[in-house]
Amino acid sequence: MKILAIGAHPDDVEFLCAGTLAKYARHGDEISIMVATNGNVGSPTLSREEIASIRHEEAQASADILGAKLIWIGIDDEFVFSTRETRMQFIEGIRQADPDVMFVHSPTDYHPDHRAAGQIAIDCRIPVTVPLIETLHTHMSQVPDVYMMDTVGGLSFEPERFVDVSDTFTIKSEMLSRHKSQAEWLKHIYGMEYVEFMSKLSQQRGQSIGVAHAEAFRRVLMYPVRNGRTTELP
Numbered sequence: 001m002k003i004l005a006i007g008a009h010p011d012d013v014e015f016l017c018a019g020t021l022a023k024y025a026r027h028g029d030e031i032s033i034m035v036a037t038n039g040n041v042g043s044p045t046l047s048r049e050e051i052a053s054i055r056h057e058e059a060q061a062s063a064d065i066l067g068a069k070l071i072w073i074g075i076d077d078e079f080v081f082s083t084r085e086t087r088m089q090f091i092e093g094i095r096q097a098d099p100d101v102m103f104v105h106s107p108t109d110y111h112p113d114h115r116a117a118g119q120i121a122i123d124c125r126i127p128v129t130v131p132l133i134e135t136l137h138t139h140m141s142q143v144p145d146v147y148m149m150d151t152v153g154g155l156s157f158e159p160e161r162f163v164d165v166s167d168t169f170t171i172k173s174e175m176l177s178r179h180k181s182q183a184e185w186l187k188h189i190y191g192m193e194y195v196e197f198m199s200k201l202s203q204q205r206g207q208s209i210g211v212a213h214a215e216a217f218r219r220v221l222m223y224p225v226r227n228g229r230t231t232e233l234p
């Protein structure tokens, strides 16, 4: 299968579903990670261009751990809006990955970029299959199955499916650790230990199903359904 996870910022996919992606990768599935923004405001000292360049390198280093393809859209951080241009960028990115299953932000998450990116991705589900909406990559033959990822902090999100990621948690931590500049930024602005914060959420979700670490999801229930059936999580 082909799997695509779409994050608003360079580290979001790692935080919310990298353990699940690592399980797919172990099964031999093809993984793509799409990042909507270039993360160009997350530094107390560097210029926008400098921090964007570092964040791109860190995202690539993280994707390389899984052997995943990185699709970098490059919208300015904090300014994701549902416009015609943005929707076309998402359609192009999704077609590039041609996913069977797509993971997107919950439209109830805390950050406006997360909410917008999640909603735009869901709204692109059908247009990616429409031939007359032309992009560099050709249209997909079917709509992808879509799952919403947990929210950061687990707030305003009622999990429906859990994936036990105890056996891939080390890979998830390694991937998130590649986002060194983000960890430094969060420490600077909120006094937060980033990898520890992620670990606490995955332990909390793990407790719900009696395992050490888990990631939580909700399926997006919408017409039409791919292949007339649900693609189950790993």
Ligand SMILES: [Zn+2]
Binding pocket: 008, 009, 012, 111, 114
């Ligand atoms: Zn984010």
